[in-house]
Amino acid sequence: MISIDPTTQTDRENYKLLIGSIIPRPIALVTTLSQTGVLNAAPFSYFSIVSSQPPLISIAVQRKSGVMKDTARNAIEQGSFVVHITDESIIHQVNETAANLPSEESEVERAGFTPIASEVIDVPGIKEAKIRMECLLEQSIPLGGSGKEGDEPACDLLIGRVVRFHFDEAVYEDGHINPDKLNPMSRLAGNDYASLGTRLTLKRP
Numbered sequence: 001m002i003s004i005d006p007t008t009q010t011d012r013e014n015y016k017l018l019i020g021s022i023i024p025r026p027i028a029l030v031t032t033l034s035q036t037g038v039l040n041a042a043p044f045s046y047f048s049i050v051s052s053q054p055p056l057i058s059i060a061v062q063r064k065s066g067v068m069k070d071t072a073r074n075a076i077e078q079g080s081f082v083v084h085i086t087d088e089s090i091i092h093q094v095n096e097t098a099a100n101l102p103s104e105e106s107e108v109e110r111a112g113f114t115p116i117a118s119e120v121i122d123v124p125g126i127k128e129a130k131i132r133m134e135c136l137l138e139q140s141i142p143l144g145g146s147g148k149e150g151d152e153p154a155c156d157l158l159i160g161r162v163v164r165f166h167f168d169e170a171v172y173e174d175g176h177i178n179p180d181k182l183n184p185m186s187r188l189a190g191n192d193y194a195s196l197g198t199r200l201t202l203k204r205p
Contacts, residue, residue, distance in 0.1 A: 002124070004017070008128040009077060011154075013046040018134075019045075019187075019188075019189045020188075020189040022189060023047070023186070023187070023188050023189070023194075024186030024187065024194050025045040025047065025186055025187045025188075026045070026047055026059075026083070026085065026086070026184060026186055026187075026188065026194075027043050027044070027045050027047070027085075027086035027094065027185060027187050028044045028045075028047040028057075028059055028083045028085070028086070029041060029042070029043050029083070029084040029085075029086050029090075029094050029097065029129065030042055030043075030044060030059060030075075030081055030082065030083055030084070031081065031082045031084070031108065031123055031124060031125060031128065032071050032074030032075050032078065032080075032081045032082075032123060033068065033074060033078055033080075033122060033124070034071065034073075034074050034077075035077060035101060036103055036104070038103065038105070038106050038162060039106050039107070039108045039115055039123075039124055040070045040071060040074055040103075040106065040108075041107040041111065041113065041126065042069070042070070042071050042097055042098065042107060043086065043094050043095070043097055043109045043129060044059050044060070044061065044071075044171045045141075045186075045187035046059065046060035046062070047059050047060075047083075050159060054161055054162075055133075055158055055161065055162035056138060056160065056162070057083060057133070057135065057159075057160050057162065058157060058158065058159055058160075058199055059071075059081075059083070059157075059158045059160065060143075060155050060156075060157050060158075061096055061155060061156045061157075061158060062155045063153060063155055063156065064104060064156055065151025065152075065154065066145070066151070066153070066154075067105075067152075069156075069159075070103050071200065072140070072156035072158060074138050075137050075140070075158055075160075076123065076137065076156075076158075078123065078137075079136060079137045080121040080122065080123050080134070080135060080136050080137060081121075081123055081135050081137070081158070081160060082118060082123050082124070082125040082126075082132055082133065082134055082135065083123070083132065083133045083135055083160065083182060084126055084129035084131065084132045084133075085129065085130065085132075085182070086127065086129075086184065086185050087130050087182055087183045087184050087185060088130070088183040088184075088185055088195060089128070089130075089183065090113075090128050091185045091193060092113060093111040093113060093128070094111070094185075095148050096110055096111040096112075097110070097111050097113075106201070107128065108124075112126040113126045113127070113128055114126065114128060115127070118134045118164070118194055119134065119164050120134050120136075120163045120164045120190075121134050121135070121136065121163065121164075125166065126192065129184065130167070130168040130170070130171050130181075130202075131165075131166070131167055131168070131171065132166045133160075133162045133164070133165055133166070134159045134162070134163050134164040134166075135160030135161060135162055135163065136160065136163055137158060137159070137160060137161075138157070138159040138160060138161040139158075139159040140154055140156055140157065140158050141156070141157040141159070142155075142157075143155050143156075143157050151197065158189075179196055179199075181194065182195070184196060
């Protein structure tokens with residue numbers, strides 16, 4: 001085994017080891033609304049479930065040189081956001097939302113997505129996604145950085161409380177989600193993505 005001390009490496013070197021090891025990662029396409037009404041969209045693979053009671057999910061939004069990204073800033077200011085599950089039918093458009101646009105430009109428009117009104121929150125979702133979740137911001141936690149006085153955090157961990165689920169009729173079956181109909185995409189390292197692939201069923205002991 002190769003043993004590496006992360007404190008002897010650069011952030012970039014540790015980043016490459018993390019994204020190459022923790023795979024596959026589901027991709028959350030997150031929409032937020034700016035104070036000026038711009039609908040922002042961005043993909044995040046630092047994404048997971050936190051709790052089912054209440055339904056909580058997490059998005060880790062990395063900062064750039066300590067500067068908060070539009071998604072984190074908008075979510076904190078508005079107190080809400082929408083999370084969409086990235087599937088094969090929208091993966092190319094989702095990739096387009098990763099473009100580094102000015103705050104006053106909408107990635108939703110760039111990618112050719114169709115905004116759709118939410119039922120509980122003010123932030124619109126994206127019509128083309130097969131699954132979307134309206135979320136209220138439960139908590140935002142600045143994390144990372146060197147920890148030295150005056151140093152900015154490296155990321156913002158957003159905890160969202162799901163207040164409304166939306167499912168395409170094709171993927172929802174009697175309280176369950178059909179993974180084959182969803183065709184979710186996952187993130188690997190570099191420019192690589194992966195589809196669902198082979199499944200293995202094992203009963204828990």
